[in-house]
Amino acid sequence: MLRVHALSCGSLEFDRSLFFPADAPGVRMLIPVSSYLIAHPKGKLLFDTGMHCDALTDPVARLGKRIASVFNLRSHRGEDIVSQLAALGLRPDDIRYVVNSHFHFDHCGCNGSFPRAQFLVQRAELTAARAEPKRYDMKDWDLPLEYRGIDGEHDVFGDGSAVLLPTPGHTPGHQSVWIRAGERQFVLTGDACYTREHLEKAILPTNTYDAAQMTASMDKLRLLRDRQGATLLYGHDPEQWNALPRGESPLI
Ligand SMILES: [Zn+2]
Ligand SMILES: [Zn+2]
Secondary structure, three states: OOEEEEEEEEEEEEEHHHOOOOOOOOOEEEEEEEEEEEEEOOEEEEEOOOOOOHHHHOHHHHHOHHHHHHOEEOOOOOOOHHHHHHOOOOOHHHEEEEEOOOOOHHHHOOHHHOOOOEEEEEHHHHHHHHHOHHHOOHHHHOOOOEEEEEOOOEEOOOOOOEEEEEOOOOOOOOEEEEEEEOOEEEEEEEOOOOOHHHHHHOOOOOOOOOHHHHHHHHHHHHHHHHHHOOEEEEOOOHHHHHHOOOOOOOOO
């Protein structure tokens, strides 16, 4: 029996034109930062680890001047992955696998809290992070952790219930997760698609590594929705997030 929980890892506020380049600068928007727990009989999988707690108390020290000047953290107490798991009665050591969609600060900031998990990351993302350390923050990911490089699709539990899907473009080795539990299907898109509006209008955000790759990844997500009947759970969609069951109330 599969259970999936959406976990709140805080919020970020910034200029809307970062997400929607056609918009004039000057309008702020607030987005959720999320993590998902997939509880499978063979082990628990966490999709992304959110932001590091120090990013809230000392953003310049943790995130660096540039990122701290663009993003304002609007997180509340308890909106970090370790607290969110604790509210479900879980400790970090209960997590068998951590899947990082990619190595941006709002997706792998608490990787260091999971020293006993195996990290499943696309090899292309590991290679990019090692080759161009300035693209990412080494404090988040470059830790004595067990990283396993994945090449392409990967069926984590061997029964099709959680399949990693490469969705590059936002970063070189971005990946999403396709969850199947009987009739219910979800795709955790990560930053391959920030919001429903991006998908509907085929909008690429300002921060795009490879536009052609990102367009192809969004097309792939759209097909999963339209042909397979999967519900897409977007990376940072405030409207969708506010309507989702979260924390103790499982999605499935
Ligand atoms: Zn990102
Ligand atoms: Zn993100």
